[in-house]
Amino acid sequence: MITVHSKALDKEIAIEREIGRFGKSHRGPTVIFFGGIHGNEPSGVFALHRVFKVLNREKPDARGLVIGLSGNMAALARSERFIERDLNRLWNREQVSLLQNGGLNGQSQVPDVVEQMDIFHSIQRIFREESGPFFFIDLHTTSAPSPPFITLNDNLRNREFATKIPVPIILGIEEFLSGPLMSYINELGHIALGFEAGSHDEARSIENHESCIWLMLKATGLLHKAEIPSFQAHYDNLAGQSNDGKHVFEIRFRYHRSAHENFIMRPGFENFQKIKKGDILAENDKGPIHACEGGRIFLPLYQKQGEDGFFIIREINPFWLKVSARLRRYNVDRLLKYLPGITIDPEQPKRFRINRKIARWKVVDIFHLLGYRREKTTERYHYFSRRKFDTHAPD
Numbered sequence: 001m002i003t004v005h006s007k008a009l010d011k012e013i014a015i016e017r018e019i020g021r022f023g024k025s026h027r028g029p030t031v032i033f034f035g036g037i038h039g040n041e042p043s044g045v046f047a048l049h050r051v052f053k054v055l056n057r058e059k060p061d062a063r064g065l066v067i068g069l070s071g072n073m074a075a076l077a078r079s080e081r082f083i084e085r086d087l088n089r090l091w092n093r094e095q096v097s098l099l100q101n102g103g104l105n106g107q108s109q110v111p112d113v114v115e116q117m118d119i120f121h122s123i124q125r126i127f128r129e130e131s132g133p134f135f136f137i138d139l140h141t142t143s144a145p146s147p148p149f150i151t152l153n154d155n156l157r158n159r160e161f162a163t164k165i166p167v168p169i170i171l172g173i174e175e176f177l178s179g180p181l182m183s184y185i186n187e188l189g190h191i192a193l194g195f196e197a198g199s200h201d202e203a204r205s206i207e208n209h210e211s212c213i214w215l216m217l218k219a220t221g222l223l224h225k226a227e228i229p230s231f232q233a234h235y236d237n238l239a240g241q242s243n244d245g246k247h248v249f250e251i252r253f254r255y256h257r258s259a260h261e262n263f264i265m266r267p268g269f270e271n272f273q274k275i276k277k278g279d280i281l282a283e284n285d286k287g288p289i290h291a292c293e294g295g296r297i298f299l300p301l302y303q304k305q306g307e308d309g310f311f312i313i314r315e316i317n318p319f320w321l322k323v324s325a326r327l328r329r330y331n332v333d334r335l336l337k338y339l340p341g342i343t344i345d346p347e348q349p350k351r352f353r354i355n356r357k358i359a360r361w362k363v364v365d366i367f368h369l370l371g372y373r374r375e376k377t378t379e380r381y382h383y384f385s386r387r388k389f390d391t392h393a394p395d
């Protein structure tokens, strides 16, 4: 048990790993929410605490099970993003196989890894004891002011589910970040997305998280609209904060801040603010940092911890979203290997290798359209692989 403090409410609550649980999984889906994977983001924890209070009081007829889990409890107790390592960058394949085999190579002294181990076992227990389909929603907040939005790995099932919530969607974050929790869950074949509610210490972020949780309970089919207290108010709350609701953006660029870099974001940027190529966005020891292309600024860093300086995003035309869904369902990608400069990777038959000298056209855009993620880029080649469980769930 730990005590979590909310600056926004000037209030403390005591929580366990499991914040709450309501319903039975044999009647429908199992919906799992995480709050506080980053310890300086208590908003999700407080929102879950409130929602479970209402569920336990009103006792609606839940067709399924909802579980709330707290994230980095060691960091939550100290109101810090993490202690030594960012818990939302630890879920890569190598680390997960270490967790599975119980050999952590000396990391067992790292508090954040101890948290990860405990969360890993909590998830495994849920898979063992409960029935699917499983939905995972990770509740976060940002350092800059922001309207609420959803981040997800661009597979069609994620994308279609997310459109039930009236906030903008950001696609493809997993190409730029290594090891977020939701990407790991996604690779297992379950629907998984992140919900960012606003800035860390605003009361409004807690309200937005609460609205998100209720809307998700409806979207997963766990509750009917009529069983949700003030459903319309929650819907209007989210829809009303952003005229970009229902808009979809893709990440074009990430500024990676190195550990010893004296990175300072220019003050005053808000999430989704429009920027032009060449605008000065930040500075470091070497001088000003300019926007390499136009678009909108996304997740500008206004806190000491964190390695993403800022991102640049761009809206995707709804026409292309429809086209991409069609092409993926018809597996048009089978034809890719006939194009000049594109071969199957000799080392990994499920991966395409693109010769950057030969294929000079908009390779990255086209592969994204067809449901591929860029795994890496070398001087000579791009490497793309198809996102798993894009159009259907695992058997």
Ligand SMILES: [Zn+2]
Binding pocket: 037, 038, 041, 140, 141
């Ligand atoms: Zn976060």
